Amino acid sequence: xxxxxxxxxxxxxxxxxxxxxxxxxxxxxxxxxxxxxxxxxxxxxxxxxxxxxxxxxxxxxxxxxxxxxxxxxxxxxxxxxxxxxxxxxxxxxxxxxxxxxxxxxxxxxxxxxxxxxxxxxxxxxxxxxxxxxxxxxxxxxxxxxxxxxxxxxxxxxxxxxxxxxxxxxxxxxxxxxxxxxxxxxxxxxxxxxxxxxxxxxxxxxxxxxxxxxxxxxxxxxxxxxxxxxxxxxxxxxxxxxxxxxxxxxxxxxxxxxxxxxxxxxxxxxxxxxxxxxxxxxxxxxxxxxxxxxxxxxxxxxxxxxxxxxxxxxxxx
Amino acid sequence: xxxxxxxxxxxxxxxxxxxxxxxxxxxxxxxxxxxxxxxxxxxxxxxxxxxxxxxxxxxxxxxxxxxxxxxxxxxxxxxxxxxxxxxxxxxxxxxxxxxxxxxxxxxxxxxxxxxxxxxxxxxxxxxxxxxxxxxxxxxxxxxxxxxxxxxxxxxxxxxxxxxxxxxxxxxxxxxxxxxxxxxxxxxxxxxxxxxxxxxxxxxxxxxxxxxxxxxxxxxxxxxxxxxxxxxxxxxxxxxxxxxxxxxxxxxxxxxxxxxxxxxxxxx
Numbered sequence: 001x002x003x004x005x006x007x008x009x010x011x012x013x014x015x016x017x018x019x020x021x022x023x024x025x026x027x028x029x030x031x032x033x034x035x036x037x038x039x040x041x042x043x044x045x046x047x048x049x050x051x052x053x054x055x056x057x058x059x060x061x062x063x064x065x066x067x068x069x070x071x072x073x074x075x076x077x078x079x080x081x082x083x084x085x086x087x088x089x090x091x092x093x094x095x096x097x098x099x100x101x102x103x104x105x106x107x108x109x110x111x112x113x114x115x116x117x118x119x120x121x122x123x124x125x126x127x128x129x130x131x132x133x134x135x136x137x138x139x140x141x142x143x144x145x146x147x148x149x150x151x152x153x154x155x156x157x158x159x160x161x162x163x164x165x166x167x168x169x170x171x172x173x174x175x176x177x178x179x180x181x182x183x184x185x186x187x188x189x190x191x192x193x194x195x196x197x198x199x200x201x202x203x204x205x206x207x208x209x210x211x212x213x214x215x216x217x218x219x220x221x222x223x224x225x226x227x228x229x230x231x232x233x234x235x236x237x238x239x240x241x242x243x244x245x246x247x248x249x250x251x252x253x254x255x256x257x258x259x260x261x262x263x264x265x266x267x268x269x270x271x272x273x274x275x276x277x278x279x280x281x282x283x284x285x286x287x288x289x290x291x292x293x294x295x296x297x298x299x300x301x302x303x304x305x306x307x308x309x310x311x312x313x314x315x316x
Numbered sequence: 317x318x319x320x321x322x323x324x325x326x327x328x329x330x331x332x333x334x335x336x337x338x339x340x341x342x343x344x345x346x347x348x349x350x351x352x353x354x355x356x357x358x359x360x361x362x363x364x365x366x367x368x369x370x371x372x373x374x375x376x377x378x379x380x381x382x383x384x385x386x387x388x389x390x391x392x393x394x395x396x397x398x399x400x401x402x403x404x405x406x407x408x409x410x411x412x413x414x415x416x417x418x419x420x421x422x423x424x425x426x427x428x429x430x431x432x433x434x435x436x437x438x439x440x441x442x443x444x445x446x447x448x449x450x451x452x453x454x455x456x457x458x459x460x461x462x463x464x465x466x467x468x469x470x471x472x473x474x475x476x477x478x479x480x481x482x483x484x485x486x487x488x489x490x491x492x493x494x495x496x497x498x499x500x501x502x503x504x505x506x507x508x509x510x511x512x513x514x515x516x517x518x519x520x521x522x523x524x525x526x527x528x529x530x531x532x533x534x535x536x537x538x539x540x541x542x543x544x545x546x547x548x549x550x551x552x553x554x555x556x557x558x559x560x561x562x563x564x565x566x567x568x569x570x571x572x573x574x575x576x577x578x579x580x581x582x583x
Binding site for chain 2: 051052053054055072073076077080081083085087089096103106
């Protein structure tokens with residue numbers, strides 16, 4: 001697949017702080033790429049370099065083959081970004097902001113009026129078009145920021161935490177609009193802290209932590225990449241011998257097995273492929289299985305695994 | 317090329333459309349200016365007597381009016397710097413840097429747009445003093461308007477260079493205060509150049525000061541014969557200075573934004 005974005009040995013320093021540290025990454029044409037990472041992991045800095053707002057300290061980014069260092073004017077023709085924090089002056093009015101934006105990205109005045117109205121209606125902010133920006137709620141400010149990209153329909157659309165501050169209904173609406181944008185030919189990069197958002201939208205996900213890319217793959221690949229990430233939980237009637245547990249462990253190459261009373265937890269990779277074998281072994285071992293379930297890791301687990309981050313009070 | 321012109325027009329409009337938002341500010345400045353030129357200028361002109369020049373009675377009052385207008389035009393043009401500083405704080409500059417516009421177009425557009433906006437703010441004041449002085453020659457008025465516009469663009473270019481270079485609200489406030497104080501005082505805005513010759517550093521600073529050149533050009537344009545002993549250079553030199561200032565500072569802003577400026581770092 002042709003890369004829409006190719007990041008090569010990218011480094012960005014702010015004084016003594018390294019925000020992005022030797023980042024290498026390819027984002028393919030037509031995909032939705034989720035960039036995950038905790039606050040301060042370098043996601044936003046990376047996106048701002050792709051959109052030519054920041055200059056790299058070293059390394060380069062190629063957007064459809066054009067360098068952000070040498071051909072930044074060309075790169076900007078391809079890129080549209082919705083910033084994490086909405087960008088407007090307090091006295092600005094949403095309709096004026098978006099009409100100006102639409103014309104800057106190439107619409108004629110009459111087309112600009114139409115597309116601005118359409119997108120504002122889709123996002124439910126048309127009724128606020130003539131209010132001052134400072135009078136809008138946080139969610140509506142965010143919608144105005146998102147509207148810029150939906151109006152622009154750029155070849156490379158970048159969303160930095162697109163649904164932060166939005167209610168659940170609007171979140172789904174925005175996700176649908178992002179998917180529509182991709183169907184119409186855009187490549188999408190979504191930076192987010194929300195695992196559900198990344199999982200819902202992304203073809204592939206990159207996890208950044210402390211300026212580095214810690215993991216890359218499809219959501220399924222990332223989940224399968226956690227050693228012992230799947231848990232097969234079995235409740236049986238009667239006691240289970242240690243030797244039987246050891247036999248299962250060896251047979252299905254389990255990472256770990258916990259046995260407590262009648263509950264057995266088997267930590268394994270690709271549990272969906274091994275569950276039938278486990279049931280068969282229990283059956284042949286004369287143990288009656290009362291209940292069996294397979295728990296796959298969530299993207300939260302993936303995130304914690306790759307970033308080494310822990311929830312407050314979580315000792316596991 | 318057509319695409320660039322369209323982008324230039326739109327970037328210019330970014331600043332020009334803001335004029336309407338500052339009606340109260342404009343009205344207050346206009347009211348204050350009327351008081352300044354109708355009351356204080358008259359009073360001070362009683363204190364300053366210029367010996368008869370064998371002319372039509374033109375005196376310090378007329379000299380003062382163009383100085384007051386130039387000082388106002390300068391202050392309002394520099395005020396664009398504060399607005400751009402606000403835009404930095406609100407992230408507008410990052411937004412503009414991400415737009416599909418060449419950086420040099422962005423720089424020139426903001427400079428010209430800021431210059432036009434500042435000039436529009438001061439247009440009522442200029443018309444008011446022309447009315448006071450009974451000047452109706454449309455050619456001279458057009459030249460005055462164009463020179464004021466060029467001056468304004470140059471000063472906005474200076475303000476943009478300072479704000480983008482410093483990227484600091486506090487430093488901007490301090491430096492703008494210093495620049496404003498120095499340039500207004502070390503000029504021929506209110507003090508004719510020949511009288512400054514007793515302080516040579518002051519004299520030379522005033523001679524090369526952009527405000528002196530602008531104010532003296534307006535004086536020369538309308539009252540050259542009457543005020544020529546106070547004007548240090550022929551009008552064509554003065555206007556060349558103003559055009560050079562405008563073009564030079566705009567190009568400097570363009571090069572600076574194109575090569576150096578990036579988002580972030582604003583404190």
